Amino acid sequence: MMKASFPKRSVIHEASLRFISVIGLFAILLFFSFSSEVFFTGNNLSVIATNCSLLLIVTSAMTLVIRSGGIDLSVGTAFDLGALVAISIIHNGGNTQNAIILGILSGVVIGLLNGFLIVYLKISPFLATLGTLYIGVSVQRILTHGGDPIYLKPSDTPSLFVSFGRGQFLGLSIPAWISLLLFALVFVILERLTFGREVTAFGMQPMAAFVGGISVKANLFRIYVLSSVICATAGVLLGARLTAYVPLSGDYYLLDAIGAVFIGTTLSNTGRPSPMGSLIGALIFTVLANGMNLLGISFYYQGLTRGLIIIVILGLSVRRNRSMSKLLVK
Amino acid sequence: MSIKNRVALMTKSSQNKESIKLVRLAPYFGTLMFGGILILFSFTSPYFLTFGNLSNILLQSSIVGVASLGMVYVIIVGGDDVIQGGIDLSCAAFIGLTATVTAFFLSRGHSLVISVTLGILITVFGGICNGIGVVYGIRPLLMTLGMGAVVTSADLIFSNNRQILIENKFFEWLRDATYYGLGIAVYIYLFTFLILFSLFHGTSIGIRAYAVGGNSTAALISGIKTKKYIFNSYVVSAVCASISGILILARLSSSTPRAGDIILLDVILASFMSVIFSRRFMPNLAGVFVSAIFIATLSNAFTLLNFPSYWTSGIKGVIILVIVATRSKRSWVK
Numbered sequence: 001m002m003k004a005s006f007p008k009r010s011v012i013h014e015a016s017l018r019f020i021s022v023i024g025l026f027a028i029l030l031f032f033s034f035s036s037e038v039f040f041t042g043n044n045l046s047v048i049a050t051n052c053s054l055l056l057i058v059t060s061a062m063t064l065v066i067r068s069g070g071i072d073l074s075v076g077t078a079f080d081l082g083a084l085v086a087i088s089i090i091h092n093g094g095n096t097q098n099a100i101i102l103g104i105l106s107g108v109v110i111g112l113l114n115g116f117l118i119v120y121l122k123i124s125p126f127l128a129t130l131g132t133l134y135i136g137v138s139v140q141r142i143l144t145h146g147g148d149p150i151y152l153k154p155s156d157t158p159s160l161f162v163s164f165g166r167g168q169f170l171g172l173s174i175p176a177w178i179s180l181l182l183f184a185l186v187f188v189i190l191e192r193l194t195f196g197r198e199v200t201a202f203g204m205q206p207m208a209a210f211v212g213g214i215s216v217k218a219n220l221f222r223i224y225v226l227s228s229v230i231c232a233t234a235g236v237l238l239g240a241r242l243t244a245y246v247p248l249s250g251d252y253y254l255l256d257a258i259g260a261v262f263i264g265t266t267l268s269n270t271g272r273p274s275p276m277g278s279l280i281g282a283l284i285f286t287v288l289a290n291g292m293n294l295l296g297i298s299f300y301y302q303g304l305t306r307g308l309i310i311i312v313i314l315g316l317s318v319r320r321n322r323s324m325s326k327l328l329v330k
Numbered sequence: 331m332s333i334k335n336r337v338a339l340m341t342k343s344s345q346n347k348e349s350i351k352l353v354r355l356a357p358y359f360g361t362l363m364f365g366g367i368l369i370l371f372s373f374t375s376p377y378f379l380t381f382g383n384l385s386n387i388l389l390q391s392s393i394v395g396v397a398s399l400g401m402v403y404v405i406i407v408g409g410d411d412v413i414q415g416g417i418d419l420s421c422a423a424f425i426g427l428t429a430t431v432t433a434f435f436l437s438r439g440h441s442l443v444i445s446v447t448l449g450i451l452i453t454v455f456g457g458i459c460n461g462i463g464v465v466y467g468i469r470p471l472l473m474t475l476g477m478g479a480v481v482t483s484a485d486l487i488f489s490n491n492r493q494i495l496i497e498n499k500f501f502e503w504l505r506d507a508t509y510y511g512l513g514i515a516v517y518i519y520l521f522t523f524l525i526l527f528s529l530f531h532g533t534s535i536g537i538r539a540y541a542v543g544g545n546s547t548a549a550l551i552s553g554i555k556t557k558k559y560i561f562n563s564y565v566v567s568a569v570c571a572s573i574s575g576i577l578i579l580a581r582l583s584s585s586t587p588r589a590g591d592i593i594l595l596d597v598i599l600a601s602f603m604s605v606i607f608s609r610r611f612m613p614n615l616a617g618v619f620v621s622a623i624f625i626a627t628l629s630n631a632f633t634l635l636n637f638p639s640y641w642t643s644g645i646k647g648v649i650i651l652v653i654v655a656t657r658s659k660r661s662w663v664k
Contacts, residue, residue, distance in 0.1 A: 117651060127602055130595065131651035138644025146640055255419075255475060262472045300486040307479030310472060311463060318467035 020316045021266050021280050024309065028284065032291035039294055042171070049172050052286035053179035055256055056279065057234040060179075060186040061227040062257040063264070063278045067190060068223045069203035070118065070125030075257060077136030078110040078228035079250030082235030084143065086161075087150050087245035096160040100236055107232025110136070111225030118224065119217045133251075140247045150245040157243050165240025175237045182230055187275040189226075199223060200272070256285050259310055266317035284309070360606030360617070364624050371631040378634055385512050387623065387630045392519035393577045394593050395622030397421055398600035399526055400570025402618045405601055407563040408470055409543040416543070418564065419474040420460060421571045421597055423481035424453045425590030428575025430485050433494040433585035442500050450572040456481050457568020461561035485587055495584045504580035515577050522573060523619050526566075530615055539563070540612070596625055 016023060033040040058075050065072040086103030090096070110132060117128035141147055167174040190196040198219050202209040210216050231250070239245055263284060264277020288309065292302050372379040401418055408416015432449030436442070456477060463473040504514050530536035541549040542559045550556045571590075578589055603624070604617025625646070632642045 121651075123651065128651065130599065131647040134595070134647025135644045138641055138647065141640030142638075142644070146638075255478075259472065259475055262469065300483055300491070303479040303483035303486070307476040307481075307483065310476035310479070311468065314468045314472050314476070315463065315466060 024313050025284050036294045048290050049176040053175040054234045056179040056282045058253040058257040059260045059278045059282045060183050061230040062261050063273050065227045066273045067203050068199045073129040074132035075231045076250030076254050078107045078231035079235035081106045082232030083239035083245045086236040087239045096158045103236035104233050107229035111228030114224040115221040119220050144247050147247045152243040375634040387626050388516045389513045391623045391626035392515040394596045395519050397571050397574040397597045398618045400567035402601040402613050404563045404567045405613045406543050407539045407559050416470045418567045420478035422590035422594035423478040424571035425575040426485045426588050427481050428453045428572040429579040429585040430489045433496050434488050436496045453568050453572040457565045461564035465557045465561050489587045501580045527615050
């Protein structure tokens with residue numbers, strides 16, 4: 001039998017590996033603030049906050065679901081449904097409150113469908129939400145006659161609705177504030193409430209959670225409904241910002257959200273997704289995109305940089321997890 | 331429900347009378363469903379069951395099918411857990427990259443052999459990077475996600491985000507020639523399947539791959555070089571994706587940037603759907619071979635029935651959910 005041995009690393013070395021995603025974010029910030037004069041101005045930072053808002057909302061939703069041991073590929077579907085409902089209500093002369101509230105609540109439909117498929121039909125979350133995604137794509141094509149965007153005339157759009165997407169409050173845009181609010185909500189749910197603990201327990205050890213008396217079905221249902229509602233909110237925000245509904249625009253956020261959540265898992269000892277980590281992941285993506293646009297880098301090369309940075313951050317974090325797992329095995 | 335009841339439920343779940351009946355039927359469910367759908371469609375459209383149409387379905391399934399064969403290998407070796415297990419999201423980008431690079435060199439006047447070799451080699455290099463990353467310890471989902479971004483970028487750089495037209499005798503032959511009524515792509519699909527299938531089930535590779543996917547620690551302790559298997563699976567997936575890329579290039583006679591993106595979901599679907607054609611609900615090569623044809627059949631039949639094209643993905647989604655729901659006896663409370 002081998003003796004248990006702790007990895008011989010200094011505290012600083014250990015911490016630097018643990019917080020590699022934070023260090024990465026700061027390195028990126030530092031690099032851009034030196035290479036571009038406009039980058040570190042208040043104006044640009046508030047632009048970053050606005051650009052980050054939608055991704056942060058979707059990422060928060062994804063954090064909830066991944067924490068429960070599943071995955072939600074239909075975030076884009078809920079997102080688009082929210083935008084579609086809100087924009088069509090305004091388009092048909094409805095008032096702003098109805099548009100926003102019904103747009104957000106339309107996410108419940110997607111959430112209930114996912115919950116039903118996963119909890120009652122016991123389909124694996126990946127395939128169930130993939131099915132929802134397929135259906136969502138089709139429904140959007142049918143409703144928009146093959147994919148025509150719906151544009152609102154500036155004269156017909158209530159100013160309240162426009163300000164929901166473009167308004168400013170205390171130096172930040174309304175979407176940025178809402179994204180922070182939803183982020184805080186997810187943080188409180190996962191880190192402070194019993195519900196969050198139960199979900200975490202289920203995500204890590206489904207059998208143990210079930211035997212331990214957690215009502216798994218109800219919790220999973222809530223998670224998927226919550227995730228879809230949060231994503232629908234993001235959809236309404238995008239609709240209000242563009243004053244238009246562009247079909248299938250939500251799917252753009254799917255892979256980024258998954259990437260951001262998993263970059264965030266490097267913060268945890270056990271590789272568990274956390275809201276804080278997801279925030280950092282979402283910021284890394286947004287800051288990179290913003291900085292590269294400021295430097296005028298062609299979008300051909302942006303994917304290259306993003307991909308390499310994901311791989312480097314995760315690769316470095318592996319070094320630490322390795323030493324942890326060795327510790328556990330021995 | 332008290333905790334005692336829960337434990338009791340857990341231990342006797344397999345002795346449930348009702349489940350025994352269903353479990354007996356379940357292995358054949360995928361096949362029955364496929365057969366049922368074929369019969370249904372043959373009643374609704376007179377053209378469906380003609381030889382010409384069936385060979386057309388096979389041709390349509392070949393591009394997705396070849397890529398899915400590689401993908402399922404990754405899933406088998408990595409385990410079919412979606413988040414922790416093996417998956418190759420970069421496969422779509424690889425398909426696009428092979429097509430673009432090959433077309434790029436062909437249009438610059440290089441010879442056919444050099445162009446195709448370069449197209450495949452650059453993709454295999456990507457696969458090797460995937461393999462190294464995953465063996466090093468990065469989660470497959472993320473490694474291949476990052477690689478997908480890098481490769482898509484490379485695709486844009488090579489193609490300059492433009493379509494590249496090609497005129498080449500070989501690619502025309504690949505597109506048009508038929509033997510015994512079947513296109514070359516079908517033979518390539520069949521050939522790839524037979525090679526992989528015989529390697530997998532004719533040698534010990536298959537059973538070892540399943541062992542690595544099932545419990546990699548146990549596999550390692552019993553003397554299987556797990557890392558080698560994981561690494562190889564990503565290379566195989568890249569090779570399959572590059573064959574798919576060549577097929578797509580021949581089919582379109584041009585390379586469109588990001589041509590592979592549209593078929594990524596179909597590839598993933600075919601790979602995961604293979605479980606319904608298996609007795610033990612495991613992803614398997616033969617199941618993938620059938621699944622890809624199944625998916626192509628659905629698209630083809632909807633076209634014949636004059637469904638508007640934008641209904642197709644929704645109906646596909648519903649049918650797949652129905653199939654997967656009826657077979658899923660493997661509950662989430664394991």
